[in-house]
Amino acid sequence: MFEKVLVANRGEIAVRIIRACKELNIRTVAVYSEVDANSMHVQMADEAICIGKAASSESYLRIDRIISAAEIADVDAIHPGYGFLSENSHFAEVCESCNIRFIGPSPRAMNALSDKAVSRALAKKAGVETPPGSEGTVDNEKDALANAKRIGYPVMIKAVAGGGGRGMRIAHNDISLVKGYHTARSEAEKCFGNSGVYIEKFIENPHHIEIQILGDNKGKIIHLGERDCSVQRRNQKLIEEAPSPLLEYKFKKLRDKIGKAAIRIAEAAHYTNAGTVEFIVDDQGNYYFLEVNKRIQVEHPVTEEVTGVDLVRAQLEIAMGEPLKYSQSDIQLKGHAIECRINAEDPFGDFRPSPGRIEMYYQPGGRGVRMDTHAYAGYTIPPTYDSMIGKLIVKGGDRRVAIDRMNRALNEFLITGIKTTISFQQAIMQDPNFRRGVYSTNFVEQLLGGARRELIEEKT
Numbered sequence: 001m002f003e004k005v006l007v008a009n010r011g012e013i014a015v016r017i018i019r020a021c022k023e024l025n026i027r028t029v030a031v032y033s034e035v036d037a038n039s040m041h042v043q044m045a046d047e048a049i050c051i052g053k054a055a056s057s058e059s060y061l062r063i064d065r066i067i068s069a070a071e072i073a074d075v076d077a078i079h080p081g082y083g084f085l086s087e088n089s090h091f092a093e094v095c096e097s098c099n100i101r102f103i104g105p106s107p108r109a110m111n112a113l114s115d116k117a118v119s120r121a122l123a124k125k126a127g128v129e130t131p132p133g134s135e136g137t138v139d140n141e142k143d144a145l146a147n148a149k150r151i152g153y154p155v156m157i158k159a160v161a162g163g164g165g166r167g168m169r170i171a172h173n174d175i176s177l178v179k180g181y182h183t184a185r186s187e188a189e190k191c192f193g194n195s196g197v198y199i200e201k202f203i204e205n206p207h208h209i210e211i212q213i214l215g216d217n218k219g220k221i222i223h224l225g226e227r228d229c230s231v232q233r234r235n236q237k238l239i240e241e242a243p244s245p246l247l248e249y250k251f252k253k254l255r256d257k258i259g260k261a262a263i264r265i266a267e268a269a270h271y272t273n274a275g276t277v278e279f280i281v282d283d284q285g286n287y288y289f290l291e292v293n294k295r296i297q298v299e300h301p302v303t304e305e306v307t308g309v310d311l312v313r314a315q316l317e318i319a320m321g322e323p324l325k326y327s328q329s330d331i332q333l334k335g336h337a338i339e340c341r342i343n344a345e346d347p348f349g350d351f352r353p354s355p356g357r358i359e360m361y362y363q364p365g366g367r368g369v370r371m372d373t374h375a376y377a378g379y380t381i382p383p384t385y386d387s388m389i390g391k392l393i394v395k396g397g398d399r400r401v402a403i404d405r406m407n408r409a410l411n412e413f414l415i416t417g418i419k420t421t422i423s424f425q426q427a428i429m430q431d432p433n434f435r436r437g438v439y440s441t442n443f444v445e446q447l448l449g450g451a452r453r454e455l456i457e458e459k460t
Contacts, residue, residue, distance in 0.1 A: 245437025
């Protein structure tokens, strides 16, 4: 049993981890940058240690400072949350060498899935289809053009490291390929310290489906069903739901196939703890492996709501050496859950961040409503980090009830002083195509560019 855990993150995920620890009677240590001194996770933790200036490169990405804080506080383990160092195998190895448990996959599993190109190769060995693409990274413009010609346009240029839609560009011809290749490499280097990119066929009107997995240290791995994350802007998710309307209403037999494919990939990597195996599914029901996210996901609450499994608690228990409490037959999807990421952004200004001080803050409540956040009235959203204010999650007996409940909850939500995505997400809940479950990853662009734009702007 852990006595004390350091949370190497900030924002709502740090709050989420601290709450899970408290329920297990585990003491917590928060680390924070100077700009986060008044953040909620700092106030909630049993101890708090400042690790540097606002820039993440001087705080949340500094392994030496986080390890020093862990040793000063004499912790048993470190939970990295998502983002920052959560998928850094070197960080996991350093924790291990310092006799500090890393609450996440083992360094071995991380290295087996070290980047997206390596993961593609492992998926192929596991017998799981991947989109046609380059063999490994593409190191120059000439090779990029040759691969695109072989695969056929449109193609996607993708960073091998990181996530969040960064380092990704779509190309429809040679000119856009050359421009996108250099832009993606530059963005990847800036965001992840790794400029490597690969090229794969871009699937038209794709559905982004991901499978939640859990693996213990005894070799047992299960999946907890799927999440549909197709409502995105610039390859960054806005709304997630479970189960997927595509699988629930159109390709129900696909659920078992994709779940088993995810487990085969996880088994091939000797995966432990929580992770997510991501796929794209086309309109004919063909599915292709994308990548493995080696951490807890932002959207994990929708899976928790429909399965009843506390994923963060499960992470802690697995890291403490406990076997999984669930078998695959125990996992049943009940009801429907939807999550809206509430961001400090201007959806009608190209989703530009809108940092600043929150003047009024009133979050919705009532039956089937959950809010995971670190924000409050008087809190200042800093320009330094991700613009997410929090996650609004609702559950209903079926998808229609869940949509109506989310619409009601969004209507209750009041945040002043900054711009947010609330009214835009409310418009999505009222969109007839979304309500029918007929949407793909280009849904947001179509909505913003279509006839309903004027209606949406009126709601802002």
